[in-house]
Amino acid sequence: MRLVYLALGWVCGIVLAANNPFLSSSLSLAWLILSGLALACIWLLRDRWRRFTFALLAMTMGGLRMSLAPTGSEIARFNNQGGVTVVGAVSSAPELRESGARFRVSVSALIRDGEHYPIRGEVLVLTTARSSLKPGDQVRATGLLQRPGEFDRFSWNDHLARSGVFSVMRDASIDLLAKGQEVSLQTLLYDLNQRAGRRIAAWLPAPQSALLKGILLGDESGLSPELREDFNATGAAHVIAISGFNMIVLGGTVVSLLRRARLAPFAMAIFAILTIMFYAILVGADAPVMRAALMSCLLITAGALRRRVFTPASLAFAVIVLSIGNPGVLWDIGFQLSAIATLGIMLLVDPLGAGLQRLLYALFPASAGRVAQALLAESLAVSLAAYLATLPLILRHFGRLSLLALPVNLLIVPAQAPLLIMGLLATLTALLAPLPAQLLYWLGLLPLSWTIEVVRAAALLPMASAEVQMDPRLVTATYLGLLLAALIAVQRHSVVQRLSRVLASHAGGVTALLLAAGLALLLVATRLGRPDDLLHLWLLDVGHANAILLQGPAGEHILIDGGSSPSRLMTAIGDRLPFHDRRLELLAVTVPDPGTLESLQALLQRYDLGLLLHNGQRELPPALVQAADTVITPVAGNILQLGKGLEIDVLHPQSRPLPDERQTSSYALVLRVRFGSVSFLLPGTLDREGQQQMLASSTVAPATVLQLPLHGAARSLEADLLLYTKAQLTLLHSDPDDLRNRHGNPDAEVLNLLGNTPLLRSDRTVSVHLWSDGVKLWRDQWPQEQAGN
CATH class of the missing domain: 2.40.50.140 (Nucleic acid-binding proteins)
Structure with a gap:
């Protein structure tokens, strides 16, 4: 336990030097003198006072180390x-x-x-x-x-x-x-991380692929801002972050699986530690990841040694070692969360686990209760212990209390262990032999989808989170109490509960049952993803940009533009396409906007392209052209015939632009999608000059639904276009909060032109989704805006 007192003294010295500039670098010699005095006291005072003089020595050394830290460059x-x-x-x-x-x-x-x-x-x-x-x-x-x-x-x-x-x-x-x-270790790890990320993006749809990349690789760039905010609001952000929680879940799961092989506890711990270190290397092995890995390994080693005293002492040792290299790490939020989560798990997992066991036995019949306790009790206890221990720190730093964190974590935490194991196995297999990895990825799709849908559903509930301010002094008092409780409890209890004997005796049957259930769900999902003989249209939520996805009655998928946010586009498409479908039969680029082209290139990581349409204003990126089976520059009058009566008319441009033609919205590609007696006119970003050219050519015909061009910007709509189309419903792609919406679109005068024609706006409805059987038209029952509103 001397290490605990040394760590307390060391931390106090660093904090004292950091908060008192006059004790910093100019007085480094004073710190050395104090250290010498403390060392002398260790030998002069009696044994019972030595632990305190050791702490005093550590405090002076901590202050000296902080005084040597750079304050500029x-x-x-x-x-x-x-x-x-x-x-x-x-x-x-x-x-x-x-x-x-x-x-x-x-x-x-x-x-x-x-x-x-x-x-x-x-x-x-x-x-x-x-x-x-x-x-x-x-x-x-x-x-x-x-x-x-x-x-x-x-x-x-x-x-x-x-x-x-x-x-x-x-x-x-x-x-x-x-x-x-x-060639350095850093570049090798980076290349490995990027290869693994490409495999995940290729074999899983978004947003599931983005979530798995966040969990396995620490790459959150593919997560849409909306989904990331949902995880934050529901207290589930720890699932995405590479933290001690994920490391402990992974190591504990490996130990649980190996226990059936009757290996020695120390051998199981070694294998679990090697798995954690492989995970850390795959993520990139940067400083925060290695801190989380180190603390997770300490807990597993403590369980193998069956010595609760090892945990606080080793945690203290980790704090000293990590802060010697960089004393500023003590103020790093990730470091604080990892250290306190480890302390909380050590102190709270036993009583929480016992309480959860009693609760599960009460909720389920006897046999089912034993299985539920074996499968859920320990993982839930670990999650709750970490969450409760870190809650005051979260409130202090972020000022947000997730009111649904406990129920959300109760629902998603049991899925994290199979998610981590299958994700790691699938990614490792994909790096060596890509084809066999597909089944593992599809099995991992189930816990990934469960996690996402639970978080999304919870985020829709009112009061999912609340603003809470917490006094720093109260936070300090809370953790001092937690530390005191840990010191008192350290002599009386073991660190990790033994897994239930029920799980040990029925692990094979339970595993087979879960695999069978997973395969059955995949078959059901595949059946539900088959074509329904209807035409579907979605306005995709990609911000203030044009992005429309259609699904034809024969199951073909058509994407028109895509916005400038690759993560939001991948998430929107992945939410709507069947998980096994990796092909876009038609992609239409109405104008060669650089942001749109960049987003569309991101699709190539997962989706194959059939027909690529563009207006010919400039050369498309080679990667996009090479990925398509066929590339066409259509003009007004061209007609594309797809399956089961679906047709697409090209209404504009009237002729192919010259190669050096100035890029304007007057040449935007305009499509009219027809299925039976129902049609959609999609002018996208066509300006009034282009609308006038299209009207003059007499190619405009009545349409059931009209998309407002240019997001309803001022002077963007030609009044005669409404007259000729006789639209029964209008659609608007808009996002007032997007930085690209500099002019506050839509414009009030444009909306007034619509009169009483119903308007569906992407910024005022939860979902803009229309579908038709060729005779009737349906839409999601979300609120609609009247044109003048």
């Missing part, structure tokens, strides 16, 4: 001094986001006003382009260096300073000077 003196150019090597894996990419650059030179400065330092670069850079690439970044900044509840300055970054370059212009030639 050479390059920081150029912050807020105008535009500069930095040259250096990419030192971190690019983190892809909706708005672009961010990565760190290890700077070797800086250029300002034509002068070159040899300089060292780390810069965090933010760019609006979704970069394909890799660690080790030599780049030149141009922009304005700035201090990171402060936010309401978060200091970005302090957060980045703890990792040695004191400068940020936003909206940087990036030039690649040379690809990294040196």
Whole structure:
């Protein structure tokens, strides 16, 4: 237990030095003197006081270590001094986001006003382009260096300073000077991570593939903002984050599976630790991941040794070791959550597990209760212990209390163990032999879909989360009490409960039953995904952009444009296509918008393309062209005939634009989809000039449904278009909160032109989904907007 007192002293010294600048670097000698005095006291005082003098020594050494931590860098003196150019090597894996990419650059030179400065330092670069850079690439970044900044509840300055970054370059212009030639462990891990991510995206639909990439690879870039917010609001974000929770669930599951083989506890622990380390390497083995892996291994080792005293002592040792290299890690939220979750599991998992066992026995019949207790009790106890222990910290940092966190976690936590195991096995198999991995991915699709749908359903409920402010002093008092309870309990209980004997005796049968049920559900899902002889149309939620998905009566899928958010597009399509369907029969690019083209290229990771239509204004990306079976530049009058009576008329452009034609919305591709007596006119981003050309050509015919062009922008709708189409219903793609909606579309005058024609808006309805049998037209029963509203 001396390690616990040493860790307490060490942490107190670091915090004292950090909060009192006069005790920092200028007085490093004073810390050394105090350390010498404390060391002398250890030998002079009696044995019973030595633990306190050891703590005093650790406190002085912690203060000395903090006093030596850097508080700035050479390059920081150029912050807020105008535009500069930095040259250096990419030192971190690019983190892809909706708005672009961010990565760190290890700077070797800086250029300002034509002068070159040899300089060292780390810069965090933010760019609006979704970069394909890799660690080790030599780049030149141009922009304005700035201090990171402060936010309401978060200091970005302090957060980045703890990792040695004191400068940020936003909206940087990036030039690649040379690809990294040196093969390092970082580049090997990055390549492995990217290969695994491509396999997952290819074999699973979105958003399931995005969730699995977040859980297995730490890559959350594929998650749409809406889905990520749903996980945050329902207290389930720990499932996505690479944390001690996922590590402990994975290790515990491996131990449970191996226990049936009657291996020695220590051998099982070794195998579980190796699995956790492989998982950590697959994720990328960065500092937060390795911290979570280290603490998870400590818990598993404690269980193998059956010594509860090992857990707090080893946790204390981990805190000291991790903060020696970087004392600022003590303020890292991820580190705090991992450490406190580990402490909470050590202290609370036994009483919670016993209570859950009694509850499950009460809820289920005798035999079913034993099976339920064996399958659920331990994983739920671990999740609840971690959640309850970290709740005060979550409230302190994020100010949000998820009112549904407990029921949501009770529903999704049992699915995480099979999800992790099948996901890891499938990804490892896909890296070695891709084809056999498909079945494993499909089995993993079940717990992935369950997790997503539970979280989405819970997020729709009122009061899913509430704003709560918690006094930092109350947080401190809570954790001091938790630490005191841990010290008192450490002598009396074992660290990990033994798994139920019921699970040990029936594990084979239960596993076979679960696999059979999973295969049955896959067969049912496949049957439900078959064509229903109806035409379906969805306005996809991709922000303030055009994206329409159609499913024909024969089951063909047609995508028109796609917006500029790859993650939202992949999620929207994955939600609607059958999980086994990996083909888009027709893709129409109405205008060659760069953001749309980038999103469409992301589809190629999973979907094959049949026919590709575009208006011919400029060359499409080679990857998109090569992926399609056929590429056509149609003109007005062309008709495409698909299965079971579905036809698509091309109404515009009237002729192929010249190769050097100025790119405008006047040449946008306009399609009219016909099925029986029901038709949809989809002008997309066609401006009034193009509408006038289309009307003059007499190609416009009546349509049941009309999409408002250009998101209903001011002066975007030709009044005669409404007169000729005689539409019974209008559709509007809009998102007032999107940064691209600079003019506040839709325009009130355009809406007034509609009169009493019903309007369905993507920003005012939960879902815009229409379907028809060729005679009648149905829509989701969500609120509709009258035209004038």
